[in-house]
Structure formats: C-alpha cells, structure tokens
Amino acid sequence: MQTHANIEIVIGDDSSDDRTERLIASRYRDDPRIDYRRNLPALGQARNVASLFARASGDKILLIHDDDYLLVHCIERLLAQWERYPDLDVAFGDQYETDHHGRINHAASRRMNAAYRRTASAAGLQTPPGRAGIVQMFPNNGWLANAALVKQIGYDDHYGTCCDYVFGTRLCLAARRVCYVNEHVSCYRITDVSVSQATRCSVNASSISAWHFLKGLSLPAELEPARKLALRRLVPIVVSLLARNHEARAGLQLALGNLYAYRFGFSARFYYHLLMIWKAARLSRGESVALLGMPDEQPVDTSRTRMP
Structure with a gap:
C-alpha cells in the first residue's frame, strides 16, 4: 500500500509453522514484487536479516520486522531526501508506538521520539553522522539506506537481540550523510511475545x-x-x-x-x-531477604534498536 510503488518485497520466513507461507501462496502468488523464502531450519534474527540484504536487488534497502509496519507514505517521504541531498546514505523518521492490535499510543510515541532526540529542532542532516547511531536516534524501522552500504555493514549475530542497535550504529558511523525527517513514517509495536520481552530481565x-x-x-x-x-x-x-x-x-x-x-x-x-x-x-549466600516498598524497575527494551 506504499505511495511509492516501485518496490521489491523480500521476505525471510523464520517461523515454526506454515501460516505465512500459506498466506503468501493464497493472496500474493501473482504479485511479481514479492520474493518469499521460508528458512528451514530457521536462521535466527541476525542471519535471516543478513540473508535478506544479500537477496535484495534494489539500490536502496528498508528493513521492517514482522510485528511492526510502515505508514503508507514512508518510502516516498524518505526517498525524497535523496533529491535534497544527492550524496545521502541514510534517511529515517519518527515512529509511533502501538499496542498489540496496532492502536497508536500518542503520549508514549511523543515520549519515545523525544527520548531518542527525534524532535523538530534536530531535523535535517546529522553532524557527525555516527552520533545518530550511537545515541540511538536511528530507529529499528522507518529508515532507508543505500543498498551498497547496508550490504557492506551487514548484520552481526555475535550480539544476540542487540544486533539491530549494532547495525544502526555501524551504519551511521560509515555513512557520509545521515538525514532525520521530523515526520512519522513507521510504527513500533509493543507485544508480549517479542524477543525483547522474553529476555528483558x-x-x-x-x-x-x-x-x-x-x-x-x-x-x-x-x-x-x-x-x-x-x-x-x-x-x-x-x-x-x-x-x-x-x-x-x-x-x-x-x-x-x-x-x-x-x-x-x-x-x-x-x-x-x-x-x-x-x-x-x-x-x-542463601539468606532470606524481603525488599518492600520499592518500585519494580523494568529494563527498557533495547533490542531492535531501542535503548533506555
């Protein structure tokens, strides 16, 4: 449903059942844009993403995780930044935070983008570019980057659920120019079954x-x-x-x-x-201790490029 329709959709299916495979076969079998592959055995997050990068044939790449989604104008808005800055390597925008059913939490979205310095005053080219990755201004989705650079950086499976953050940091460090667009282009979904929730404590x-x-x-x-x-x-x-x-x-x-x-x-x-x-x-030491009256502090989700 993207307003920019000239896209290739490369899917790496790591799931344990065939529901996605059946959906693609029944609904999108005749769509030439879709390049679907089921991984048997499963590759794991980092190796699956690396395989997607290798299979992609376009001159720019955007990664989207299975529980998140793009707003319909996402690719068009990000791609337009290359007209403003012809030597651009990376562009990204704001995210909405949604619940399991995709309902947008506007207050949480404002807090999230502000925490990661995605504000109107920061819009435009980032100087130096690497800072956007290190302080995690660069998001886990809602980014577009030159394919050659993406493939050069790749996904590293040595960092487990942190592989998104590692990729984003290395990408921004290697980029000549990184542009932040102060506009919502994607949605980050908070679910009870995500990898980050399962490992957070x-x-x-x-x-x-x-x-x-x-x-x-x-x-x-x-x-x-x-x-x-x-x-x-x-x-x-x-x-x-x-x-x-x-x-x-x-x-x-x-x-x-x-x-x-x-x-x-x-x-x-x-x-x-x-x-x-x-x-x-x-x-x-085997001693019984009760700690009462203190708030339960939960680690912040830093996988898929989220840090506290």
Whole structure:
C-alpha cells in the first residue's frame, strides 16, 4: 500500500509453522514484487536479516520486522531526501508506538521520539553522522539506506537481540550523510511475545549486549561525548539486570565505576540499585531477604534498536 510503488518485497520466513507461507501462496502468488523464502531450519534474527540484504536487488534497502509496519507514505517521504541531498546514505523518521492490535499510543510515541532526540529542532542532516547511531536516534524501522552500504555493514549475530542497535550504529558511523525527517513514517509495536520481552530481565537482555558493544567500540575523539551519553542511560539498566540475576559484585563494580550515570550519587535510583545489589548478595549466600516498598524497575527494551 506504499505511495511509492516501485518496490521489491523480500521476505525471510523464520517461523515454526506454515501460516505465512500459506498466506503468501493464497493472496500474493501473482504479485511479481514479492520474493518469499521460508528458512528451514530457521536462521535466527541476525542471519535471516543478513540473508535478506544479500537477496535484495534494489539500490536502496528498508528493513521492517514482522510485528511492526510502515505508514503508507514512508518510502516516498524518505526517498525524497535523496533529491535534497544527492550524496545521502541514510534517511529515517519518527515512529509511533502501538499496542498489540496496532492502536497508536500518542503520549508514549511523543515520549519515545523525544527520548531518542527525534524532535523538530534536530531535523535535517546529522553532524557527525555516527552520533545518530550511537545515541540511538536511528530507529529499528522507518529508515532507508543505500543498498551498497547496508550490504557492506551487514548484520552481526555475535550480539544476540542487540544486533539491530549494532547495525544502526555501524551504519551511521560509515555513512557520509545521515538525514532525520521530523515526520512519522513507521510504527513500533509493543507485544508480549517479542524477543525483547522474553529476555528483558535475563542476562541475555539486549541492554547487556549493547553495553559490551559500546564499551569496546573504537571511536574518534569527537564521538566520545556521544558514547558517554549513551552509557549514561544504559549503565543503570545493566546494573539492575546484574542485580536481578544475582551478579551482585559485577553490578556494584559497574555502578561505582560509572557514578556519573547516577549524577554522582545524587539520584534515588542509585540507592535503590544498591539495595538491589545488597539483596542479590544476601540471596547468593542463601539468606532470606524481603525488599518492600520499592518500585519494580523494568529494563527498557533495547533490542531492535531501542535503548533506555
């Protein structure tokens, strides 16, 4: 239903049943735009996406995950940026946040875009381009990029559910020009069955992988402030995850080694995390501990390019 109709739709079906396969066969069998393939055995998120990139024949690529969707003008609006900036590599826009049924939550959408610095004052070319990826201004969907660059970067399966964020960061670091369009072009759906929800409280959560990736990333001096900004948001989430999974010592070392992330101790969150770490240490020794009256802190979904 895109207003720009000259598109190729490359599908990599990793599902455990044949419902998608039957849908494509019954409804879209005669649509020449569709290149469908079912993966047997399943490839997993990163390898499946990498296979899609390899199969794509267009000169630009847009990735959309199975539970999210594009607004009908998405490709047209993003593609128009290449007319404004002929040497552009990447363009992206705002996202709506929706529930399981696709109903838009406008308040949550405003908070999400503002948190990731997608605001009217930031519209246009991003300088330096890599910053858009590091601070996660670059979204998991609603982006369009030159195919040659996308294929050069590829998807790395070493980072689990964090592979979207890793890809977006590396893409923006390699791009000559990155443009942000202050207009909603896609929808990010929050569901109970997404990979991020299933792993969000475990040591496999994407926040931990994102932290390791950021810490080890080689960056020019001009991008160090962007790394610090990203870690400022990420470190408290990782500390919380470590405490929840009885890694008390690692959580304490991370918190004390990054006090700037807690406003150097002037943050109630810091003391709540210290209580969580104390509880985890006691539990690791087999002692019974009750922690009452404190809010339940949930890690923020950082997979598919979302960071706290």
